[in-house]
Amino acid sequence: DGYEVKSNRESGKGRFDIMVIPYEIDETAIIIECKHSKNKAVLKKESEDAAKQIIGMNYQQGLKDEGYDNVIGFGISFFKKQCYITKI
Numbered sequence: 001d002g003y004e005v006k007s008n009r010e011s012g013k014g015r016f017d018i019m020v021i022p023y024e025i026d027e028t029a030i031i032i033e034c035k036h037s038k039n040k041a042v043l044k045k046e047s048e049d050a051a052k053q054i055i056g057m058n059y060q061q062g063l064k065d066e067g068y069d070n071v072i073g074f075g076i077s078f079f080k081k082q083c084y085i086t087k088i
Contacts, residue, residue, distance in 0.1 A: 002027070014057040021063070028070040029063045035077040043077045043084040050075025051086040 006019045018032040033050040037043050054060065054073040063071050073088040 011057075011059045011062040014053075014059070016054070016057075016059045019059075019063075021068075025067050026070070028072060029068045031059050031063075031071065031073040033059070033073070033075050035075070037077045037079040040079050040082060043079055043082060044086075046077035047075045047084040047086040050077060051088045054088055 002023050004021045004023065006021065007017060008015050009019070011019070016031050017034045018030075020030040020032070022029060031054050033054050035046040035050045037046045051073060052075070054075065060071045060073065075086040075088070077084050
């Protein structure tokens, strides 16, 4: 309740994986970029890469243009039942 979820839409210079947009403009919007890792050893690096992708591809710009000042991002990498999350 109170949020709209969008996936795989164009924003900035590419396509984000998941965006959680609040109905209230003063609430926090969330951008999530996901990676599927080939092994446990690269979970952290690929999570960091996903976070850098959010910044590098400027995914948050569309939300900023709509007036959302509070935008956070999470890069998440998965390997089997494990995951690593990097917040930006």
